[in-house]
Amino acid sequence: MNVKIYNTDGTKRVVIEEEILYLDNRVGPTYHQTLEEITGMTLKCRYIDNSDFKCECCGSDSFKIHDYGLRNLNKNQKIESTIYKCRKCGKTHQTPLEPFVDKNSNYTNKVQSLGIMVNYLSHLSLNNISLLNGIVNNAFPSRQSTLNYP
Numbered sequence: 001m002n003v004k005i006y007n008t009d010g011t012k013r014v015v016i017e018e019e020i021l022y023l024d025n026r027v028g029p030t031y032h033q034t035l036e037e038i039t040g041m042t043l044k045c046r047y048i049d050n051s052d053f054k055c056e057c058c059g060s061d062s063f064k065i066h067d068y069g070l071r072n073l074n075k076n077q078k079i080e081s082t083i084y085k086c087r088k089c090g091k092t093h094q095t096p097l098e099p100f101v102d103k104n105s106n107y108t109n110k111v112q113s114l115g116i117m118v119n120y121l122s123h124l125s126l127n128n129i130s131l132l133n134g135i136v137n138n139a140f141p142s143r144q145s146t147l148n149y150p
């Protein structure tokens with residue numbers, strides 16, 4: 001299977017190649033589950049940085065792929081962020097995932113906001129909020145994680 005969907009700026013938004021799903025970091029990780037459901041395939045999810053980033057050390061814009069940083073989101077979703085290496089000075093640049101998850105959190109913004117909203121609007125128990133998150137987002141944050149949301 002070979003799928004390519006482009007952003008309006010011509011960069012690749014969603015690509016499926018040899019059971020690897022490449023996602024632009026402006027696309028949320030729920031696409032991963034949705035595309036696995038649609039294709040019936042198990043896809044490795046790998047984030048790419050399409051922005052015009054430059055080396056913060058030497059200013060060069062010439063990079064090669066160096067490695068993939070593994071991140072475990074919402075307890076059950078493994079994703080990788082592509083790490084690039086500057087061809088000139090060797091400094092690395094990792095694809096930022098901040099569009100959908102905070103640096104210091106293992107739960108995506110979407111999962112956090114549902115917890116905050118339901119906690120605010122209702123008197124549901126923390127266990128039930130977690131259960132609701134499981135139904136909507138396929139993620140089951142613990143009672144403590146729900147309490148820790150800002």
Ligand SMILES: [Zn+2]
Binds near residue numbers: 059060088
């Ligand atoms: Zn450099």
